[in-house]
Amino acid sequence: MTAATMIAGTPGSASKSGAGPRTLFDKLWDAHVVVERPSGDALIWIDRHFVHEGSFHAFAQVAGRDGVVVEPGLTFGIADHYVPTRGRDHIANPEIARMIDDLEANTARHGVELFGVNDPRQGIVHVVGPEQGLTLPGLTMVCGDSHTSTHGAFGAYAFGIGASEVAHVLMTQTLWQKKPRRMRITIDGTPAPGVGAKDFILSIIAKIGADGARGYAVEYAGEAVRALSMAGRMTMCNMSIEAGARCGLIAPDETTFRWIAGKPYAPKGAALEAAIAAWRNLPSDTDACFDREIALEAAAIAPIVTWGTSPEDALPIGASVPDPAALNDDGRAAAMRDALAYMGLRPGQKLSEIVVDRVFIGSCTNARIEDLRAAASVLAGRKARVPGLVSPGSSQVKRQAEEEGLDRIFIAAGLEWVESGCSMCVGMNGDSVPSGERCASTTNRNFRGRQGPGARTHLMSPAMVAAAAVTGHLTDVRPMLEGRS
Amino acid sequence: MKPLTGVSGPACPLGLAGVDTDQLIPARFMKRPRSEGYGGFLLHDLRRDDAGIEKPDFPLNRPVWRGAEIMVARRNFGSGSSREAAVYALADHGVRVVLAPTFGDIFASNAVKNGLLPAVLDEADIEDLLAALTATPDLPVSVDLAEQTVAWGNRAVIFAIDPVWREQLLNGWDDIDVTRSFADEIARFRDADGARRPWARPSAKA
Numbered sequence: 039m040t041a042a043t044m045i046a047g048t049p050g051s052a053s054k055s056g057a058g059p060r061t062l063f064d065k066l067w068d069a070h071v072v073v074e075r076p077s078g079d080a081l082i083w084i085d086r087h088f089v090h091e092g093s094f095h096a097f098a099q100v101a102g103r104d105g106v107v108v109e110p111g112l113t114f115g116i117a118d119h120y121v122p123t124r125g126r127d128h129i130a131n132p133e134i135a136r137m138i139d140d141l142e143a144n145t146a147r148h149g150v151e152l153f154g155v156n157d158p159r160q161g162i163v164h165v166v167g168p169e170q171g172l173t174l175p176g177l178t179m180v181c182g183d184s185h186t187s188t189h190g191a192f193g194a195y196a197f198g199i200g201a202s203e204v205a206h207v208l209m210t211q212t213l214w215q216k217k218p219r220r221m222r223i224t225i226d227g228t229p230a231p232g233v234g235a236k237d238f239i240l241s242i243i244a245k246i247g248a249d250g251a252r253g254y255a256v257e258y259a260g261e262a263v264r265a266l267s268m269a270g271r272m273t274m275c276n277m278s279i280e281a282g283a284r285c286g287l288i289a290p291d292e293t294t295f296r297w298i299a300g301k302p303y304a305p306k307g308a309a310l311e312a313a314i315a316a317w318r319n320l321p322s323d324t325d326a327c328f329d330r331e332i333a334l335e336a337a338a339i340a341p342i343v344t345w346g347t348s349p350e351d352a353l354p355i356g357a358s359v360p361d362p363a364a365l366n367d368d369g370r371a372a373a374m375r376d377a378l379a380y381m382g383l384r385p386g387q388k389l390s391e392i393v394v395d396r397v398f399i400g401s402c403t404n405a406r407i408e409d410l411r412a413a414a415s416v417l418a419g420r421k422a423r424v425p426g427l428v429s430p431g432s433s434q435v436k437r438q439a440e441e442e443g444l445d446r447i448f449i450a451a452g453l454e455w456v457e458s459g460c461s462m463c464v465g466m467n468g469d470s471v472p473s474g475e476r477c478a479s480t481t482n483r484n485f486r487g488r489q490g491p492g493a494r495t496h497l498m499s500p501a502m503v504a505a506a507a508v509t510g511h512l513t514d515v516r517p518m519l520e521g522r523s
Numbered sequence: 524m525k526p527l528t529g530v531s532g533p534a535c536p537l538g539l540a541g542v543d544t545d546q547l548i549p550a551r552f553m554k555r556p557r558s559e560g561y562g563g564f565l566l567h568d569l570r571r572d573d574a575g576i577e578k579p580d581f582p583l584n585r586p587v588w589r590g591a592e593i594m595v596a597r598r599n600f601g602s603g604s605s606r607e608a609a610v611y612a613l614a615d616h617g618v619r620v621v622l623a624p625t626f627g628d629i630f631a632s633n634a635v636k637n638g639l640l641p642a643v644l645d646e647a648d649i650e651d652l653l654a655a656l657t658a659t660p661d662l663p664v665s666v667d668l669a670e671q672t673v674a675w676g677n678r679a680v681i682f683a684i685d686p687v688w689r690e691q692l693l694n695g696w697d698d699i700d701v702t703r704s705f706a707d708e709i710a711r712f713r714d715a716d717g718a719r720r721p722w723a724r725p726s727a728k729a
Binding site: 111198305485487 | 543
């Protein structure tokens with residue numbers, strides 16, 4: 039029996055989720071199924087594919103076969119993971135120069151458009167896609183980067199894939215996927231000033247665990263989510279992966295449509311009107327059924343920081359470092375002791391007394407213009423006690439920030455203002471935290487060694503990082519915002 | 524892809540929870556081509572001290588488990604980054620099966636595409652197996668993919684694996700060949716979809 043006969047499904051007759059009410063995710067799924075296997079796995083069509091420097095493994099797989107990229111017009115190359123944030127005119131590190139050259143050569147060979155290192159549109163994939171209008175509601179979007187979940191903020195089914203899957207998309211424009219279950223996380227009410235999307239998502243991960251959403255497509259809903267800007271929505275969907283989900287979603291609405299209008303690659307005029315009419319049908323139907331529901335009250339959420347080495351190790355800034363002796367699970371207690379030893383913290387220590395060595399503002403989680411404005415509003419007229427790096431999410435964000443004078447606020451505070459890239463979030467481009475140093479960071483991962491071998495990372499919002507920069511320790515930003523916009 | 528039917532031999536009790544892909548292979552080793560082999564970087568920063576010397580008490584460094592084709596871990600193994608290099612590091616080191624209660628979603632699919640079995644065991648069974656390996660480091664462990672069983676000592680337990688992934692692993696099937704057998708269906712979908720959702724293709728720049 040051949041592989042194909044073994045798994046043959048019913049072409050073109052995907053089992054729809056029935057005539058009944060459907061969730062946003064059901065609608066996205068149903069619109070993209072090419073073939074479904076009896077097992078429930080489906081071959082789904084991919085609308086948009088981003089590749090970055092790390093895709094060289096996938097291009098090598100393509101080259102090892104017949105070398106054909108079937109839909110080069112749906113693929114876009116963007117340099118972000120390895121690009122230097124300083125001295126771009128001459129890249130000193132030969133390994134990094136080679137990675138960037140490889141991306142240029144691979145995209146050129148296959149007719150894929152590239153936003154390369156010196157392109158004014160360059161930036162982090164998950165910032166550039168939306169700002170160029172490549173990210174739209176109703177699309178399936180993939181990239182060899184787990185934070186592709188970011189694009190779900192527009193009501194797209196967007197998820198990270200590995201190198202073999204990148205090769206599969208390049209060669210077939212499809213992927214085999216098993217339909218995830220659906221979870222809805224509802225946040226109602228109004229948050230306190232100084233509390234926002236990063237605090238929401240860290241609260242959620244602390245509540246459900248770093249594998250709490252594994253196997254689910256998570257839809258964020260409720261009054262507090264609808265009130266978020268697109269930047270805030272992207273921050274939430276970005277960290278769905280840190281909750282264990284492969285994708286996060288927010289229903290498109292007027293906020294979404296206003297954001298998309300006029301973006302370079304987005305539909306225009308009558309085509310945009312037709313698209314918006316279609317997108318208005320995407321939100322989950324009233325009475326649509328979710329496999330799991332979680333609810334949070336926005337007013338009860340305080341600014342959150344992480345203390346450990348997993349994003350689930352997160353607590354309100356007013357709390358103290360937890361005590362492993364208080365746990366009745368030996369395995370968990372051992373893991374907590376390991377985390378505290380790595381982080382150089384002792385149980386019972388107040389989080390607000392943890393002294394930091396440096397700060398980082400950047401990454402696909404929190405380096406959009408709104409994020410930079412939030413940090414600058416805290417830093418304006420103040421000095422940072424520790425060194426720090428501010429890397430805007432894209433070259434376009436950088437220009438806009440400079441037009442608004444935000445760069446001057448960061449520089450006057452004593453922080454370094456550099457070019458856009460993944461930078462100190464993943465520590466691939468040469469920017470890293472020295473071993474043993476503690477960094478207040480707007481990034482998404484506090485894993486061991488994530489920001490460099492031995493680096494100690496505390497995750498928090500841009501405003502909270504700015505507050506830590508000013509005081510030199512983890513700090514509740516709320517009193518520092520009084521009298522400021 | 525190399526088919527996998529089963530593995531018997533020593534099993535390395537990694538025992539850690541939440542081993543993310545940054546641990547499996549730190550980012551700074553990912554610039555090299557796969558052809559150079561990634562096995563030497565597996566769990567690099569946990570496995571070695573700051574001077575790069577192997578820590579003798581780390582399970583993977585113990586002679587009895589150094590060449591183990593089976594690894595046993597606690598929950599959320601392979602969470603985090605989508606980097607397939609994490610799987611390359613395991614595969615190039617010679618690991619063919621990882622047993623854990625839960626796996627990172629992207630890691631698990633990357634694993635299958637490289638002939639590495641991510642076998643899901645109940646948390647209690649994982650704890651039993653870890654305890655047995657602590658007591659008897661050279662205890663032989665057998666994994667049978669066709670039967671979906673793991674056996675050690677006088678115990679045999681069932682593990683979970685997606686049935687499609689099981690077929691792929693058993694047969695060494697390659698996704699791309701399978702998908703290309705649906706070329707006509709894909710072409711039909713593409714054409715119908717282009718009419719249904721004209722806005723889904725990127726517009727030319729204004």
